[in-house]
Every structure is written in C-alpha cells, then in structure tokens.
Amino acid sequence: MIKSTKVPIYEIFFSFQGEGLYTGLAQIFVRFAGCNLKCNYCDTSYSTIISRKAKYLTDEELINKICLLYKQNKKTFLSLAPDKPSVSFTGGEPLIYVDFLKAVLPKLKEKGFSVYLETNGTLSQNLKKVIKFCDIVSMDFKFISECKKSFWKEHKDFLKIAIDNVLVKVFVKCVITNSTNVSEIKKSASIINTILKETPLILQPSIDKNIPAIQNLYKFYTAAKKIIPNVHLMIQMHKFYKIR
Ligand code: SF4
Numbered sequence: 043m044i045k046s047t048k049v050p051i052y053e054i055f056f057s058f059q060g061e062g063l064y065t066g067l068a069q070i071f072v073r074f075a076g077c078n079l080k081c082n083y084c085d086t087s088y089s090t091i092i093s094r095k096a097k098y099l100t101d102e103e104l105i106n107k108i109c110l111l112y113k114q115n116k117k118t119f120l121s122l123a124p125d126k127p128s129v130s131f132t133g134g135e136p137l138i139y140v141d142f143l144k145a146v147l148p149k150l151k152e153k154g155f156s157v158y159l160e161t162n163g164t165l166s167q168n169l170k171k172v173i174k175f176c177d178i179v180s181m182d183f184k185f186i187s188e189c190k191k192s193f194w195k196e197h198k199d200f201l202k203i204a205i206d207n208v209l210v211k212v213f214v215k216c217v218i219t220n221s222t223n224v225s226e227i228k229k230s231a232s233i234i235n236t237i238l239k240e241t242p243l244i245l246q247p248s249i250d251k252n253i254p255a256i257q258n259l260y261k262f263y264t265a266a267k268k269i270i271p272n273v274h275l276m277i278q279m280h281k282f283y284k285i286r
Contacts, residue, residue: 049139050075050096052086052105058137059130059158060280061084062180062244063213068122069158070111072104074133079162081189082215083251085281090134101145108150125156128177132160139169147175163214166199178211179204187221188252198233205238213242218262219252227262231269242272250283 045099075096084090094277099107112119112127119127129150129165136143138157156277162170163181173179181200186192209253216222216230221252227245234241243266245256259275266273 045167046100046102047104047142048098048146049142052093052096052134054104056111056118057233059062061246061276061278062215063211063242063274064128064158064178064180065276065279067128068115068119069128069130070108070115070134070146070155071130071132072108072136074131074136074139076138077133077135078138078163079135079184079189081184081217082221083188083219083248085250086134097219101142101149103233104146105149105153107157108173109153112155115121121266126154126177127160128156130160135162137161137168137172138166140165140171143172143175147172151175161200163200164193165194166203169200169203173203173207173210174248176204176207177211180211181212181214183216183233185216185222185226186276187223187226188217190218194229194233198237200275201233201237201241203243212228213244215244215246217246217248218254218256218259219248220258222254222258222262224258224261226263227266228269229268231273234270239270240272242274243268244274244276246276246278 052073054072057072059065067188075092077090157175158178159176160180183197184193207261
C-alpha cells in the first residue's frame with residue numbers, strides 16, 4: 043500500500059477574505075507552513091518556518107477537516123456565499139507542496155468546492171501542475187525593495203500560465219511600503235500589459251510596517267494607471283481589523 047505524504051499545515055479556519063478583489067468572501071482557509079521567500083513585511087512569519095505548531099496531515103485528513111468545517115458553517119456559507127463554497131489555500135507558500143495539492147484539489151472539486159490559490163507567484167512550473175484545478179489565482183508581485191531579490195522573470199512566467207487558462211480568474215497584488223519605488227510599480231504594470239492588460243493590479247499599502255507616504259500612493263496609482271486600465275488601491279481588511 044502506498045503511504046500518503048503528510049505536509050505541515052499551520053491552521054484551518056473559517057473567515058472572510060481580507061484582501062484583493064474578493065475581499066469579504068466567506069471562505070475556508072488552509073494555511074500551509076513553509077515558504078520559499080523571506081519578505082520583510084511578512085505577516086505570517088510564524089508560518090514561513092515550519093514550527094512545532096504545524097500539524098502534519100495527509101490529503102484525506104485535510105479534506106475531512108475541510109468538509110467538517112464546511113458542515114459546521116454551512117448556514118453562514120449558504121446565506122453569504124450561496125454558490126460553491128470557496129477554499130483558500132494560503133501560507134507560507136502553498137505551491138511548495140504541489141504534489142500534495144495535486145492530490146487534494148481534484149477531490150475537493152468533486153465534492154463541490156471552488157479553489158482559491160493565494161501565492162507569491164514565483165513557482166511557475168508548480169502552478170502548471172495544478173492550474174486546471176484552480177478557480178481563482180491571487181498572485182503577488184514581490185519587489186527587491188522588500189524581498190531582497192527581483193522576481194520579474196518568475197512573475198512573468200507565472201502570470202502567463204495563469205492567464206492562459208481562460209477559466210481561471212486572476213489578479214495581481216503588491217504590497218506598498220515606504221521602500222517601494224515607482225519603477226517597481228511601472229515594471230509591474232508593464233508585465234501585466236504584455237500578457238493581458240485587463241488583469242487587475244491591486245496596490246496594497248502596508249498599514250503596520252514601513253508605512254508608505256500618502257503622496258507616494260497617489261504617484262504609484264497614477265503611474266500604473268497610465269500603463270494598464272484596471273488598478274485598485276486597497277488596504278488589507280484583516281490587518282486593519284486585526285482578525286485572521
Ligand atoms: S511570500 Fe508571503 S508568506 Fe512568504 S515570506 Fe513573503 S509575505 Fe511571507
């Protein structure tokens with residue numbers, strides 16, 4: 043008998059999406075432990091390292107937990123989100139466990155859930171293996187000013203794979219801090235412009251660390267808007283209300 047692989051999961055909980063285009067959507071969140079990056083502004087540093095708090099689960103164990111949580115919150119789901127219940131895979135970085143996702147996502151889809159992938163947008167080859175099971179991809183663009191390295195090529199490849207799957211809804215987010223510079227925003231908008239210019243770009247000002255100056259937000263928004271049409275300036279609601 044083949045033994046199922048276990049992966050570290052920091053928490054599974056029911057809440058509302060706190061950022062991006064689907065802010066306010068009732069979801070089940072699966073937060074993996076572990077990440078391939080180390081951003082200065084990381085709000086989940088507890089989950090980027092695999093601590094003893096993480097629980098190791100098999101695909102079947104995770105699916106059972108998701109189904110149980112759904113059952114416990116079914117009334118809320120049906121009243122707030124009457125369509126397919128949505129499961130957000132977040133982290134850390136979910137795509138570092140791509141083989142595990144390959145086992146979990148199709149089974150969840152069969153059970154009637156929709157899949158929301160929250161990712162740092164750097165592991166394009168892993169995305170390729172699971173994109174057909176995703177309904178929404180929320181990808182980040184990471185900047186050298188906060189993440190120690192540029193990932194322009196990785197982000198471009200990643201966005202292309204996501205966009206090529208026409209059934210998947212895709213948007214890009216980037217965290218704006220006082221270290222962000224306008225060339226990073228212009229480059230982000232230019233990459234989107236070369237792939238699908240209508241792709242939404244969400245500019246998310248940091249509200250707790252290295253807070254950006256308000257005049258920079260205006261400058262960044264107008265710079266992006268000159269290149270692509272769909273730019274939004276939005277704060278992360280869960281951070282504002284200090285909820286998970
Ligand atoms: S990619 Fe996300 S989870 Fe990973 S270190 Fe950066 S902010 Fe944290």
